[in-house]
Amino acid sequence: xxxxxxxxxxDEQRTWRAFLTASRxxxxxxxxxxxxxxxxxxxxxxxxxxxxxxxxxxxRMSELADATxxxxxxxxxxxxxxxxxxxxxxxxxxTDRRGQVAVLTDDGFAVLAAAAPGHVEGVRxxxxxALSPAQVDQLRRISETLAAHLES
Amino acid sequence: xxxxxxxxxxDEQRTWRAFLTASRxxxxxxxxxxxxxxxxxxxxxxxxxxxxxxxxxxxRMSELADATxxxxxxxxxxxxxxxxxxxxxxxxxxTDRRGQVAVLTDDGFAVLAAAAPGHVEGVRxxxxxALSPAQVDQLRRISETLAAHLES
DNA sequence: GCCATTTAGTTGAGCGCTCAATCATTGTCG
DNA sequence: CGACAATGATTGAGCGCTCAACTAAATGGC
Numbered sequence: 189x190x191x192x193x194x195x196x197x198x199d200e201q202r203t204w205r206a207f208l209t210a211s212r213x214x215x216x217x218x219x220x221x222x223x224x225x226x227x228x229x230x231x232x233x234x235x236x237x238x239x240x241x242x243x244x245x246x247x248r249m250s251e252l253a254d255a256t257x258x259x260x261x262x263x264x265x266x267x268x269x270x271x272x273x274x275x276x277x278x279x280x281x282x283t284d285r286r287g288q289v290a291v292l293t294d295d296g297f298a299v300l301a302a303a304a305p306g307h308v309e310g311v312r313x314x315x316x317x318a319l320s321p322a323q324v325d326q327l328r329r330i331s332e333t334l335a336a337h338l339e340s
Numbered sequence: 341x342x343x344x345x346x347x348x349x350x351d352e353q354r355t356w357r358a359f360l361t362a363s364r365x366x367x368x369x370x371x372x373x374x375x376x377x378x379x380x381x382x383x384x385x386x387x388x389x390x391x392x393x394x395x396x397x398x399x400r401m402s403e404l405a406d407a408t409x410x411x412x413x414x415x416x417x418x419x420x421x422x423x424x425x426x427x428x429x430x431x432x433x434x435t436d437r438r439g440q441v442a443v444l445t446d447d448g449f450a451v452l453a454a455a456a457p458g459h460v461e462g463v464r465x466x467x468x469x470a471l472s473p474a475q476v477d478q479l480r481r482i483s484e485t486l487a488a489h490l491e492s
Numbered sequence: 493g494c495c496a497t498t499t500a501g502t503t504g505a506g507c508g509c510t511c512a513a514t515c516a517t518t519g520t521c522g
Numbered sequence: 523c524g525a526c527a528a529t530g531a532t533t534g535a536g537c538g539c540t541c542a543a544c545t546a547a548a549t550g551g552c
Contacts, residue, residue: 193457194464203476204463206483208386211363212409213490223540229508234360250530257364262509264532269508286517286530305345311356312346318489319482324355326478330471331358337470338365375510381538401501414539416502421538438500438547 214314221310226303231256232266233307236275236300239292246291248281275299366466373462378455383408384418385459388427388452391444398443400433427451 196204219230226233238255239245247255253263267290270276275296281287292300316324348356371382378385390407391397399407405415419442422428427448433439444452468476 193460195460196463196468199480200468200476203480203483204467206480206487207467209409210483210486210490211367213487215363216409217490220540231508248530249532253531257361259510260531261511261533265508268532281530284518284530286515288531308345308347311348314490315356315359315486316348316352318486323478323482323485324352326475327482328351328355328358330475330479330482331355331362333475334362334467334470335358335365338362338369338466372510383538402499405501411540412501413503413541417538420502433500436500436548438545440501 217314218307218310222303222307225306226299228299228303231258231262232270233300233303235263235266235270235290236292236296237304239276239290240297240300244291245297246279246289249278249288249290252290270296369466370459370462374455374459377458378451380451380455383410383414384422385452385455387415387418387422387442388444388448389456391428391442392449392452396443397449398431398441401430401440401442404442422448 215230222228222230222233234256235252235258238252239247249263249267250260252258253260256263258266267276267278271278273296274293276290276292278288278290281289319327367382374380374382374385380388386408387404387410390404391399401415401419402412404410405412408415410418419428419430423430425448426445428442428444430440430442433441471479
């Protein structure tokens with residue numbers, strides 16, 4: 189036996205399972221609400237949000253992939269769908285002939301504007317309303333720590 | 341205007357995005373590791389874990405669905421795959437003729453036993469090692485609160 | 493006791509994702 | 523300069539999931 193597994197103690201076990209249950213339930217709920225009310229999954233909503241915040245409502249495909257924590261492949265497939273829906277369009281990048289720029293269309297912006305209030309309400313109801321201000325702060329620190337730790 | 345949207349303030353926005361980034365990165369990483377090392381997604385691993393802990397290494401399909409936070413449909417599809425792999429089998433329930441009982445096979449148990457150390461190591465490395473004991477405790481309380489809030 | 497309702501589980505279509513392979517362009521360095 | 527690696531993005535196969543529809547059996551009034 190080269191390395192002894194450091195098993196989870198009962199407290200860690202409980203924490204891990206609670207986290208799994210909660211984060212899955214939260215994301216499933218929001219995803220379902222968004223699908224029902226706006227006809228798109230949460231991942232697509234996020235893409236539209238990032239584009240809407242970018243200067244000129246446009247981003248290079250790779251920047252968009254990084255911003256949404258998505259693989260390039262995933263973003264390509266998603267962009268194809270979003271383009272077919274008329275919510276974004278893809279243009280050639282003027283400075284890099286390999287590159288593409290995703291641009292949020294007016295239709296896309298309108299769909300996003302229609303979806304946002306309901307979704308934000310959902311995030312508030314299912315996340316922020318359930319936690320104390322102190323817990324929200326703790327969750328932010330924990331998440332930022334984990335994110336930093338994972339990207340290394 | 342019937343109801344004014346309660347938008348997220350900058351702090352809430354930051355918390356929400358950090359949570360999204362962290363939980364997605366964490367689950368993606370663990371999923372990829374499990375797929376690479378054990379040839380199964382995390383959801384399937386969880387199914388095998390729950391079965392391994394149940395008396396007689398067996399559970400009713402609906403209990404298993406509840407335990408893994410899965411829809412019945414999802415579990416049915418997963419069970420079909422796991423059965424084809426020889427890791428579980430499904431038997432008729434003796435007390436309810438509509439029911440099915442999922443049973444972990446010896447092969448399934450062996451695969452789980454082989455996968456567990458690596459996966460636990462991953463959970464430790466990517467989650468517990470990054471957080472202080474106090475943060476782990478906070479995360480448990482937050483998760484349990486959210487889970488309770490969501491199931492209502 | 494019977495019919496409507498509920499519960500258990502499965503199925504198929506369709507969608508989103510991953511992985512690996514691919515193509516084109518750009519960067520690098522001897 | 524020119525070869526080779528690195529980067530940007532897409533593609534197709536295959537898998538897992540959702541949703542809605544479905545079958546079958548159990549339950550609950552009246």
